[in-house]
Amino acid sequence: xxxxxxxxxxxxxxxxxxxxxxxxxxxxxxxxxxxxxxxxxxxxxxxxxxxxxxxxxxxxxxxxxxxxxxxxxxxxxxxxxxxxxxxxxxxxxxxxxxxxxxxxxxxxxx
Amino acid sequence: xxxxxxxxxxxxxxxxxxxxxxxxxxxxxxxxxxxxxxxxxxxxxxxxxxxxxxxxxxxxxxxxxxxxxxxxxxxxxxxxxxxxxxxxxxxxxxxxxxxxxxxxxxxxxxxxxxx
Numbered sequence: 574x575x576x577x578x579x580x581x582x583x584x585x586x587x588x589x590x591x592x593x594x595x596x597x598x599x600x601x602x603x604x605x606x607x608x609x610x611x612x613x614x615x616x617x618x619x620x621x622x623x624x625x626x627x628x629x630x631x632x633x634x635x636x637x638x639x640x641x642x643x644x645x646x647x648x649x650x651x652x653x654x655x656x657x658x659x660x661x662x663x664x665x666x667x668x669x670x671x672x673x674x675x676x677x678x679x680x681x682x683x
Numbered sequence: 684x685x686x687x688x689x690x691x692x693x694x695x696x697x698x699x700x701x702x703x704x705x706x707x708x709x710x711x712x713x714x715x716x717x718x719x720x721x722x723x724x725x726x727x728x729x730x731x732x733x734x735x736x737x738x739x740x741x742x743x744x745x746x747x748x749x750x751x752x753x754x755x756x757x758x759x760x761x762x763x764x765x766x767x768x769x770x771x772x773x774x775x776x777x778x779x780x781x782x783x784x785x786x787x788x789x790x791x792x793x794x795x796x797x798x
Contacts, residue, residue, distance in 0.1 A: 577725070605784040616773055616789040617726070624784055661726070665785050669714055669738050669777075673726040 575600040577664050579674035587682050592649040594677050596662030599643070606638055607663040608647045610656075611676065617661055621647070652681045686710040687790035689774050695796045696764065704759040704793050706774030714738075715757040716775040716787065717749060726773065732757060764797045771795070 576599045586592045594608075605624040609617035623629045623636040623645070635648040645664075649656055659676040666672055686709045696702050708715060717729040731739035732751040746768075748760040757774055771794050775787040 581723075605786075607786060609789075616792045619786055619788065622784055622786050669716070669731040669733060669785065670728065671785065671787065672728075675723065675725045 575664075575666050575672050577662055577672045577674040579660075579662050579677045581675060582678040583680050584677055585680045585682060586652050588652060588654060590652050590681075592652045592656065592679055592681070594647040594649075594660050594662075594679065596645045596647075596674055597643055598645070598662075598664045598672070600664070600666045600672075601640075601643065603640075603643075603664045603666050605665040606636070606645045607665070607671070608634075608636060608645075609661040609663060609673075611659045611661055613658075620660075649679075652679075654681045654683045657681045687774060687776055687788055689772075689790035689793050691793060692791060693794045693796075695798065696761070697798050698764060698766075700764075701760070701762040703761065704772055704774075704795075706757040706759075706790055708755055708757075708774075708776040708788075708790075710776055710788060712776035712778055712788075713754050714777045714785075715751060715754070716777075717747075717757065717759050718773040718775065720771040720773055720792070729759075761795075764795075766797050769795055769797045 607622045608620045611617045621636045637646045661676045662674040714733045718726045730749040750758040771792045773792045774790040777787045
C-alpha cells in the first residue's frame with residue numbers, strides 16, 4: 574500500500590515566522606511531488622511542485638525534496654494570517670496516479 | 684477560478700435517487716479525474732480518463748458510473764447511493780503525464796449529502 578504521511582496538526586505559528594510542513598512517502602519510485610493549499614470549504618489549489626532533490630523556491634514558499642529519506646517539506650517564510658489553511662502533500666507514484674496525504678492544518682496567529 | 688468548473692455545487696439526494704455530477708475543463712488538458720474527499724481523510728482517487736479512455740478505476744463501487752464524452756467533459760452518474768457516500772466530490776484535470784509532471788488543477792467540488 575503506497576502511502577503519504579503528514580502530521581495533521583494544527584501547526585500554529587505567529588505572523589512573520591517560518592512555517593515548516595513535512596511529509597513522508599513510502600514508494601521509492603515516486604516521480605514528482607506537489608504541495609496544495611486548501612482553504613476551508615474550498616478545493617485544493619496547487620502551490621508548488623518539485624521533482625529533483627534539493628530546494629525549489631517560489632516567492633515566500635520553498636519546497637525541499639530528499640529522495641533518499643523519502644521526505645518532502647514546504648517552508649513558508651513571513652507567514653501571514655491568509656496562509657492559514659490545510660496543506661496537502663501529494664506524490665505522483667506513476668502514470669496518472671497521485672497519492673495525497675490527509676493534510677496539515679496551519680494556523681497563523683496575527 | 685481555476686478553469687475547471689463543476690455543477691451542481693451542492694446536492695442532496697435520497698438513497699433511491701439517480702443524479703449526475705458534471706465537470707468541464709477549459710485548460711486544454713487531456714486527462715480528467717474524479718476524487719472523493721471525506722472529512723479528515725486523504726483525497727481518494729476514483730477514476731481517471733486520458734483522451735476519453737478510462738485508465739484508472741480505483742475499486743469504486745458500481746453505484747458510481749463515470750462518463751467521459753470528450754477531453755473537456757466528465758460526468759459521474761450516481762444511483763442507489765449510501766449515506767457513507769456523502770462527501771465532497773472533486774474533479775481535476777492535467778496534461779498528459781507523459782509530457783509533464785502531472786500537476787493537477789481542481790474544480791470547486793460538489794458537496795453531496797445522501798439521506
